[in-house]
Amino acid sequence: xxxxxxxxxxxxxxxxxxxxxxxxxxxxxxxxxxxxxxxxxxxxxxxxxxxxxxxxxxxxxxxxxxxxxxxxxxxxxxxxxxxxxxxxxxxxxxxxxxxxxxxxxxxxxxxxxxxxxxxxxxxxxxxxxxxxxxxxxxxxxxxxxxxxxxxxxxxxxxxxxxxxxxxxxxxxxxxxxxxxxxxxxxxxxxxxxxxxxxxxxxxxxxxxxxxxxxxxxxxxxxxxxxxxxxxxxxxxxxxxxxxxxxxxxxxxxxxxxxxxxx
Amino acid sequence: xxxxxxxxxxxxxxxxxxxxxxxxxxxxxxxxxxxxxxxxxxxxxxxxxxxxxxxxxxxxxxxxxxxxxxxxxxxxxxxxxxxxxxxxxxxxxxxxxxxxxxxxxxxxxxxxxxxxxxxxxxxxxxxxxxxxxxxxxxxxxxxxxxxxxxxxxxxxxxxxxxxxxxxxxxxxxxxxxxxxxxxxxxxxxxxxxxxxxxxxxxxxxxxxxxxxxxxxxxxxxxxxxxxxxxxxxxxxxxxxxxxxxxxxxxxxxxxxxxxxxxxxxxxxxxxxx
Numbered sequence: 095x096x097x098x099x100x101x102x103x104x105x106x107x108x109x110x111x112x113x114x115x116x117x118x119x120x121x122x123x124x125x126x127x128x129x130x131x132x133x134x135x136x137x138x139x140x141x142x143x144x145x146x147x148x149x150x151x152x153x154x155x156x157x158x159x160x161x162x163x164x165x166x167x168x169x170x171x172x173x174x175x176x177x178x179x180x181x182x183x184x185x186x187x188x189x190x191x192x193x194x195x196x197x198x199x200x201x202x203x204x205x206x207x208x209x210x211x212x213x214x215x216x217x218x219x220x221x222x223x224x225x226x227x228x229x230x231x232x233x234x235x236x237x238x239x240x241x242x243x244x245x246x247x248x249x250x251x252x253x254x255x256x257x258x259x260x261x262x263x264x265x266x267x268x269x270x271x272x273x274x275x276x277x278x279x280x281x282x283x284x285x286x287x288x289x290x291x292x293x294x295x296x297x298x299x300x301x302x303x304x305x306x307x308x309x310x311x312x313x314x315x316x317x318x319x320x321x322x323x324x325x326x327x328x329x330x331x332x333x334x335x336x337x338x339x340x341x342x343x344x345x346x347x348x349x350x351x352x353x354x355x356x
Numbered sequence: 357x358x359x360x361x362x363x364x365x366x367x368x369x370x371x372x373x374x375x376x377x378x379x380x381x382x383x384x385x386x387x388x389x390x391x392x393x394x395x396x397x398x399x400x401x402x403x404x405x406x407x408x409x410x411x412x413x414x415x416x417x418x419x420x421x422x423x424x425x426x427x428x429x430x431x432x433x434x435x436x437x438x439x440x441x442x443x444x445x446x447x448x449x450x451x452x453x454x455x456x457x458x459x460x461x462x463x464x465x466x467x468x469x470x471x472x473x474x475x476x477x478x479x480x481x482x483x484x485x486x487x488x489x490x491x492x493x494x495x496x497x498x499x500x501x502x503x504x505x506x507x508x509x510x511x512x513x514x515x516x517x518x519x520x521x522x523x524x525x526x527x528x529x530x531x532x533x534x535x536x537x538x539x540x541x542x543x544x545x546x547x548x549x550x551x552x553x554x555x556x557x558x559x560x561x562x563x564x565x566x567x568x569x570x571x572x573x574x575x576x577x578x579x580x581x582x583x584x585x586x587x588x589x590x591x592x593x594x595x596x597x598x599x600x601x602x603x604x605x606x607x608x609x610x611x612x613x614x615x616x617x618x619x620x621x622x623x624x625x626x627x628x629x
Contacts, residue, residue: 118428119424119427119428127425127428128423128424128425128428128471129422129423129424131421131422131423131447132421132423132425132471132472133423134425134469134471140471142421142471146421147421150418150419150421150472153418154418155415155418155419155472157419157421157471157472157473158471158472158473160471161421161471161472164471216383219380219383219384219387220387222384223384223387223388223391226384226388227388227391227392227395230392231392231395231396231399232399232414232418233395233398233399233417233418233445234418234421235391235392235395237421237422237447238394238395238398238445238446239391239394239440239446243422243447244439244440244446244447247422247424247437247439247447248439250424251424251427251436251437253437253439256439256440258440259440
């Protein structure tokens with residue numbers, strides 16, 4: 095039987111967060127207002143995207159302290175809980191890029207470049223470049239082109255044109271580079287993998303149960319993190335793991351599970 | 357032998373390190389030039405009206421985190437968030453006065469929700485004991501009349517902008533003038549007063565011409581600047597600027613060269629003969 099527990103749970107959370115923002119903007123329900131760049135929770139306190147605030151600081155503008163506190167809350171939350179857990183459980187673009195790999199698998203389309211032929215380190219250069227350009231040009235440079243926030247704003251404020259950005263990402267992932275956006279370019283995910291080195295929530299592999307079916311490697315969007323599969327028992331160490339739980343879903347041998355480790 | 361091998365290994369790794377650094381610099385340079393070029397293009401001063409209390413445009417685009425809270429707070433749907441195809445800084449709030457102007461809510465709901473301070477409430481405070489925002493201190497832009505397309509300047513009676521202005525007879529006043537063409541009618545010409553105009557755009561919204569003859573432009577575009585060397589001699593306040601000015605004219609300059617040059621120019625005199 096196909097098990098999609100975590101996939102369904104993730105979609106519920108992703109769409110749920112989107113819906114809360116949407117109702118904040120359109121129905122006057124104040125649980126979450128704003129968007130992923132900065133949100134106000136129940137009209138009480140702010141949450142901010144730490145990478146966006148960091149870019150803002152690099153432009154030389156110091157925002158109100160509530161925003162900085164909001165960014166620190168988010169940073170500490172993701173760093174401690176799951177690093178890139180943002181990517182697979184919150185980010186709306188994840189639905190698009192997952193859909194691209196789903197289409198690729200169903201149709202057998204081969205992208206121009208396989209996942210491993212393009213260095214996975216480009217994204218870290220993008221992180222640095224985003225800050226550097228913010229400093230030089232005096233405007234938060236990645237926020238100017240950030241497809242996550244463009245998509246999110248488009249969904250909340252209903253602008254159809256924003257969807258062209260999403261289409262670019264979808265086609266890029268489908269035809270040009272396998273897992274191209276999330277796995278190679280996106281500096282937001284890269285930022286969280288840099289700060290998520292010491293996260294608590296990790297995926298735990300039990301070597302003894304593994305039958306080497308390699309189903310996990312076929313679904314994983316960051317294959318390099320699964321290097322210990324079939325080799326040793328232990329945690330997935332690399333913070334490039336998005337904690338999406340797809341590998342747990344597809345594993346028929348109870349060899350993978352989530353584990354909170356302090 | 358083993359030592360030699362070791363040496364070889366070291367040499368390769370150093371070469372690799374240099375290569376890696378070279379490659380990294382290349383990535384950064386390539387990405388930086390393409391991306392930086394786009395960013396630089398986008399941050400040019402824009403012909404766009406910002407919400408009340410917005411910081412100066414160049415600081416505003418640094419400070420705006422693009423959360424859209426001001427847009428959500430606006431009860432008239434005046435404010436919009438720009439999208440990438442708008443040719444503006446994507447995600448920043450703006451309004452188009454001709455479509456929906458700012459209706460100048462007295463509690464200014466769009467400003468206090470701004471989390472970063474890109475919309476600054478303190479700039480709207482009056483000098484009262486209790487800080488209280490004053491809508492009339494808002495400066496989103498300045499209305500400018502194009503007298504060629506304004507029918508009031510043709511002699512047709514129209515005072516739509518004058519009547520619609522929330523600061524009636526302050527921001528827009530009517531100037532009476534004789535209509536020489538008919539000889540017996542008056543021109544009732546609208547005149548915008550920059551000291552009072554908030555840039556709300558209601559005048560632009562109600563203007564009866566096909567393309568509005570009165571338009572609100574961003575202050576940086578609608579206003580000029582005289583420069584420091586002009587002083588209003590009739591204004592005692594302005595005259596004060598002269599008090600501490602060093603008015604000594606520097607006469608130490610050696611002018612002998614120039615004088616000698618003229619006196620010694622024999623050739624000139626000879627030519628005249």
